[in-house]
Amino acid sequence: MSTQQLNKFAGRRDVLRGVSLAAAGLAAPFAMPRLAGASAPLAQQQVPGLYRLRIGQLEVTALLDGHTAFQDQALPGLFPNYDATVAGRLRQQAFMPAGAVPLAVNAYLVNTGGRLILIDAGAAGALGPTLGQIPRNLAAAGLTPAQVDTIVITHFHRDHAAGLLDAEGHALFPNAELVVAEAEVAYWDDDAAMSQARPAVRSFFEPARRSLAPYRDRLRRITPGQEVSAGVVTLPLPGHTPGHMGVRVHSGPEQLIVWGDVVHTQALQMPRPDWSIAFDSDPGQAAETRRRTFDMAATDRLLVAGMHLDFPGIGYVVRRQEGYGLEPLPWRSAL
Template identity: 35%
Template structure:
């Protein structure tokens, strides 16, 4: 069956691709003071490449994809959630896709179990944004909260956008199911939610950075202990090939493609200049690594490559 952009955005690709095996559950980690930052796998997406690359310069795009051994027709980006384990708290950044989005996703609980953790051990869940692969894992098959003991934290602008009843009519038609799904899940967890804005220290040593474009209220998070730091970038930098080599290109996976490109250019410059480690939700090798300059552009250097 041929999967088009509209089907994927409506969440139907999971049904169409139910026979596609998921990738192995990658894990990468770094020490941070007395604690650890761990990238945990929720599986992987299966998407048509046109979702990301439609309208980009074909010849140059083909050269970049070939250089990174990225297929031209279909992509299987990993989903790397971030776990912060410190004395007195266990913080999860994003909640994964859960059981309802794609059969190749929803592996987070297995990854937590491998760490010796159950959902009730999570003290905080902090959201980068409310797209399905980041939010829908807050509810189980019975629509009960998965992280019932946790404080759930989301940027005020992101909450306002997805809970606005007008969003489903103003978002592009293909993403309407995202709006419906986000509003339903956010309503179900409202009693557990607290809000923040860019620039807030949301937890001791955790600073929120506004990185809009992929969604209107997308956030990244700088986790710091003394001179050591790692930036949880969510989908602000959505892949480790085109987004690094041509950060100024408008990429179709961003809701506001121009703003997404501006954010990406600014963020990559900051990360390379400050030499801060990153965890990217859809980057390879567990998503943990660093940004290096490569001429006028950048490259991703994975910790576990």
């Protein structure tokens, strides 16, 4: 068979349907190399959840805590503005599996060269065995919790703050100061706020207090907008919780906006920013923050990262016919 004939054959759709050369009656006229036997056992586990990128002089490592999922039948309760027809269309567009909507839980580690700053700490064992992988992925990055100098907690929900504790409830990070929004600590400490909260929100109070407890003597209370360290600046993004904040990581002309929980389900909430989630302390304010953040990121072509965007959760916000979408950052070998 000539090269020309082979190219013609390979271009046919039959190749995609699995029609082999032999089945097509085209015996190869040359000797085939001996193939190695498939003798390796199946790996049966994913590679470590790590991805690095450089922002100017800073190095950022995305750390995967794992995945959980929202079951389909829970969605109308989770998103009060949920519309089954719209959701069905958006899910089909995003090639999402039926049955449940996967939810990644990510954290981000900033290495300034002099300090290690962790943004959020994952869920540990608080939300089941599919989460709690940050310590393992930190180890895969060659680091230990004792090396972390500073932890910024975007907000005190379990999937972000339960990982501050080890299995015995002690501080997992023995040397880290904890940077928290003053309004966030005040909210979770407020008994009146707890008793007035909707049930979906009320269940977060006790775990938030437990996560804070061993760090009470090393809290750095800030107002969102303040700097944590050179090139690491907090951003007020209220609504999901009263003190919910993001982090702007910048060096020279480069920057990354880590937006915490502005988005939980990107396939639904990016086209529909008004779909706040039941966990939002103030759903109206959360929707307003979401719209403002998308608009800013799309207009200024900002690189963003999110704790529940598909891992590594880094990309660009783009305007689409229906709301917004995310263009994920391609894998890059060189930092």
